[in-house]
Amino acid sequence: MTRQIAVRLPDELVEFVDRLVERGRAASRAAVIARALDRERRREVAARDAAILAESVGAETGPDADLDALAEFAARTSLDDLD
Template structure:
């Protein structure tokens, strides 16, 4: 299910969105807005989770795992 809404955006943001659509990077204006809102939702959830973790402190059951993982070499560049 979806709902149609109207939003007023500054000209420079509309130009940016239209540039993404015009370049083929996105299918439509709606796709750009959906992607941006999904990213913002994930950011808000992550911020909430980080706040919860900061209040609760480290998990003693996972502390050893974190130490072990930090000492392991990583093949990530």
């Protein structure tokens, strides 16, 4: 399902979006905006995951401490909880 929304953007951003469409880098303005918002959503999730990982590492040290904590976190996390 999709929903139409109206947003106001500075002229230079609209021109950038239009150039991407003109050059065939995107099918439409909506595709450019959707891709940018999806990228931002993934960035937010990654930042949240990094913060959780930083908290879970605690006093552990060594070259593999971060990866061990990430593996433990991933094993405990339900895929249903991911946005």
